[in-house]
Amino acid sequence: MNQKPSIPKGTRDFGPLPMMRRNYIFNTIRSVFQLYGYLPIETPAMENLDTLMGKYGDEGDKLVFKILNSGDFASGIGEEQLQKLVEHPESSPLISRVLASRISEKALRYDLTVPFARFVTQHRDEIVFPFKRFQIQPVWRADRPQKGRYREFYQCDVDVIGSDSLLNEAELFKIIDEVFCKLGLRVIIKINNRKILAGLAEASGLAANVTDFTVTLDKLDKIGIDQVKKEWVSRGISDESIEKLTPIISKAGSNNEKITGLKDFLHASAIGLKGIQELETLFNLIQKFKLTAPVELDLTLARGLNYYTGAIIEVKSLDIQIGSICGGGRYDDLTGIFGMPGVSGVGISFGADRVYDVLDQINAFPAFAQTGTQVLFLNFGLDEVAVCQPLADSIRANGVRCELYPDPVKIKKQLQYADQNHIPVVVMIGETERNISKALVKIMSTGEQKNVDFSELATEILKII
Amino acid sequence: MNQKPSIPKGTRDFGPLPMMRRNYIFNTIRSVFQLYGYLPIETPAMENLDTLMGKYGDEGDKLVFKILNSGDFASGIGEEQLQKLVEHPESSPLISRVLASRISEKALRYDLTVPFARFVTQHRDEIVFPFKRFQIQPVWRADRPQKGRYREFYQCDVDVIGSDSLLNEAELFKIIDEVFCKLGLRVIIKINNRKILAGLAEASGLAANVTDFTVTLDKLDKIGIDQVKKEWVSRGISDESIEKLTPIISKAGSNNEKITGLKDFLHASAIGLKGIQELETLFNLIQKFKLTAPVELDLTLARGLNYYTGAIIEVKSLDIQIGSICGGGRYDDLTGIFGMPGVSGVGISFGADRVYDVLDQINAFPAFAQTGTQVLFLNFGLDEVAVCQPLADSIRANGVRCELYPDPVKIKKQLQYADQNHIPVVVMIGETERNISKALVKIMSTGEQKNVDFSELATEILKII
Structure with missing residues (x-):
């Protein structure tokens, strides 16, 4: 085999730099989840086929990666089929x-939601409810690969299940705000409520078909208000309703103005009024948090997922134009598909790949998220190595990442290694330095060099780093 | 679907407690890898079938999980086969x-070694050599599941590639020692050298078949010395050779005594003498590190992997009887299978599942590795929640994991939640406490309660935790 080996299309290798940057994102997200009391779980990469099938619609079913039975799988093929x-x-x-x-x-898991529902159902007797869990694992989809869309990618899900308190929604807003603050990204959080969408459909005379109504509404950004109106007319919504709907769904206007409009339009819809009440309660809770990110009521937000029953949440970057970087909502019957009805939950999912792209494009990865080894000891031969080793240990004892070049090759080559690996500090102890018990410390970014007593090396390095 | 859903046999769900414990192991291993300058990489779960096939022997090939082509895979089945x-x-x-x-x-990756070799070959132009990488990812094997053997499990590999300095081996010993010290486990590190095994075979007249020789030797623990001798005789080793071999391979005797015996027996074997020289150099280097763990020259150690060419390393627990918990060695031609010859490397792999079992059995998981949320605020209703929220934030600002019970249900139920989740501290702010700006802090383990000024709560919690 002399051609270079490759990997399946739509998958990726992550070398040290992207790995460190990705870990910075995952660690930031994970640390915030944990600060708010969410606990980690993991489920297997493989689920039984019948756990996954029928949960993602016909199109989704096709995109699930199936695993060939091991051993003599062909014996399972019936003669008739053959x-x-x-x-x-x-x-x-x-x-x-x-x-x-x-x-x-x-099959390989397609998302973290269905495996989580399966987990909760399967372990219901061991789980303490309300169950606050997070899960950061890869998922696999046989999608056609394209820019920004991969066949293997990580999802970062956080959910509370077994509590219908709106405090949970409010807390998720806070988590969103804290994660993006920590990452140094400017975002807007958009919110809607499935009950309001149902109310709008009902008040427009389309109660029986909320989905049609929202599918049209969801397209507003793409096709414009005139086209939306046309579609609605064709679905039988009256001119009067459309006239009232237009200002409500328009992006302009404050959240309060929108809510006032909604109260008027939905005055006869019980579900719509319930939605407004949830929204107002949530806004009240959120207000106390003094979030950094603006929160906008966006009545066109539907997120396509039919299992949402209350809040719908989506986060967009204000730094660059890119799809949503986080989203989620309230679902009242996630585990129903596995025969465990009536468990309400709410959750969001962070899109690590898109967050990566934003950080990359606006150059917002901090230096520490891009530094591997911090100190390199050059190798001048075994006698010097013997001196370097305890010094390296004393540096590591402070938590500083430190390595010793393994071969006593030309110093130029060793310095090049430091340079290519972006190692910020190089320590040189040759025969001269060994004899006077002083190390020559070089700051790679400036080229500055200084002699440091062996006994002060660890402390000095801590100052520089 | 009313029967409880399940997961594929040989796979596992990890709930919060095992996850926290596992993360403690992974984090300990990872932090040591990084302190020594190793950099993280990750490869996709799926590799092209031809990358994996033929690398693990016939038996291994059968244990690789294959992924069904997506879409109309049946069109690829020829009529003739059908x-x-x-x-x-x-x-x-x-x-x-x-x-x-x-x-x-x-197919799903079967180990991390072949994907790493593929990675190095594929990215050889971007990689800076010597390349020190670590990789902590799951692998999948269609093995028959049994106690302690799973179809999905993590490997924790660390390797240096592109350097044949024995300093690398020495450093790996140090890493092993540091990891197990940090985990609080007592271990013995066993070492052997492939060249010595080749020399022993050569000096015994079996130069052409080192594998046969070592396969027999490897069984010493199981079948005993007499049976080993019998097998050797049947392979044509002379009585004289066997007499000389016996004390060398016996477990008794110091490393130095064994080396002296080896020098005598292998005096005419060039490769054997090279192996002894490597071993002596390595022992010299290791001696300077003053390892906590004993290092034992074990000439029966072969680890079955034919790609080792120098040092062979294995770590056994001294706490309980269990298979090796870490192992590895030097390989001179890992990337040769992908057309990139002559790249020497050395690496080890930690068996996280076995390490988990040891820690579990001797009860050595520290408290912090088993604690999720550290502080729970009880929920006495919205007015109190408004007071709790900024206080919870001030506690989180110190890095303390803190949550607020989402529903204002009975206090007994909330306390039960704290108890079942092993949350060590509970903060209660009811109407009374709110009026006097003092929180009632309860230490769950002792039942002790005290009043703490709101202004001092965060500091007080830090003292307790």
Whole structure:
């Protein structure tokens, strides 16, 4: 094999620099989750096929990576299917679907939500409710790879399940605010409520079809208000309703103005009024937090996910134009699909890849998130190594990442290694330095050099770093 | 679906407690790796099938989890194969093997070594050598699940590649010692050298078949010296050689005594003498480190992996009887399989699951590795919540994990939640406390309670925690 090996399309290798930067993002998110009392869980990469199938719609089902049964999987293929395939090779797409269930019983998780619902149902007797958990793990989707869309990517989910208090929603706003503050990113948090959407549909005479109503509304940004109106008319919404809806869904106006408009339009919709009440309570709670990020009521926000039943949340970057970098909402029946009804929860998910792209584009990764080794001892031969080793240990004892070049090669090559690895400080102890018990310390960024007593080296390094 | 959902056999869910304990192990290992200048990388869970196949032997190949091509995979099955399967259903095992390559192009990684070799070869132009990397990721094997053996488990690999200095081996000993010291585990580090094994085979007249020689030797613990001798005799080793070999391979005797015996037995074996020289250099280097763990030359150590060419390392627990908890060695041609010859490296891998089992059995997980939330504010209603929130924030500002119970339910239930989640401190601010600006702080382990001024709460909590 002489051609360079490669990796499957849509997947990525992460070398040291992107890894350190990604860990900085994950660590920031994780530390905030933990500060608010969320606990870590992990589920297996593989789930039983029947846990995942039918949960993501027909399109989603196709994008689930299935794992071939190990051993003699072909014995599971029935003769009848085979005969059909032999006789009608053109029917292979259909047969692929039928075969898949016979030669595959496991699949890679597609998101963290369904495995979490499965986890809660399966371990309901051990779990203490309300259950505050977070989960940071990769998911896999057989999507067509394109810029910014991968077949393996991490999700960072945080949820409270078993409590319908709106304090949970408020806390998630605070977590969002704290995460992005810590990362140095400017964001806007958009909020909506599924009950308000249901109310709007109801008050517009489309109660039976909230989905149609919201699908149209969701497209406002793309197709513009005129096209939205046209679609609504075609769905049978009256001119009068449309006239009242227009100012409400417009992006202009303060949250209070929007709420006033909603109260008027939804005065006869019980579910709509419930939604407004939730929204007002939430705004009141949030107000006390004095968030850094602005919070905007965006009545076009639907996030396409039908399992939301209350708050819908989405975070957009104010630094650059990019899709949402965090989102989530309230769901009242997540575990219902596994036979455990009536457990309400609320959660959000951070898009680590997009957060990475924003930080990268505005150059906001801090230096410490891009530094591996902090101190390199050059190698002048075994006698000097013997002197360097305890000194390196004393530096490490302070938590400073420190290495010794393994081979006594040319100093130029060793300095080049420090340079290429962006190691900020180099310590040189040659024969001369060894004899006077002083190390020559070089700051790579400035080229500055100074002699430091062995006994003061660890302290001095701490000052420089 | 009313039966409880489950997960594939051999896989595991990790709830909060095992997750915190596992993270304690991973964080300890990771922090030591980083202190010594090793840098993180990650590779995709999926590799191309041809990257993995043929690297783990026939048995290994069978244990690789293959991923079904997405979309219409059946179109890749040739008519000829299908016809055969229809006519000879009994040939399905053979056909499974042939089919697999047509309906699957990707597989889950089986270890971190082959993906690392692939990574180095693929990115050779970007990598700065010597390349010190670590990788902590799960691997998947279609092994028959049994106690302590899982189909998904983490490996923690650390390697230096592109340097043949024995300083690297010495450093790995230091890393092993530091990791297990930090974890509070007593271990013995066993060492051998592939060149010495080759020399022993050569001096015994089995130069052409080092593997046969070592396979027998490797079984010493299991089958005993007499049986080993019998096998050797049957392979044609002379009585004289066996007599000389016996004391050398015996577990008794100091390292120096063993080396003296080796020097005598291997005086005519160039490769054997090279191995002794490497061993002596390494012992000299290690001696300077004053390791806590004893280092024992164990000439029966082979670790079954044919790609080792120099040092072979294995770590055993002295606390409980369990398989090796860390192991590795020097390999001179890891990337050769991908067409990049002559790159020497050395590395070790920590077995996190076994380390977990040892810590668990001797009860050595520290309290901080088993504590999630540290402080719980009880919820007495919205007015009190408004007071609690800024106080909770001031506690979090000190890095203390703190949560507020989301619902104003019965205090008994809230205290039970603290108890079940092992939250050590509970803060109560009811109407009375709110009026006098003092919180009632309860230490859960002792039941002790005291009143603390709001202004001093954060500081007081820090003292307690």
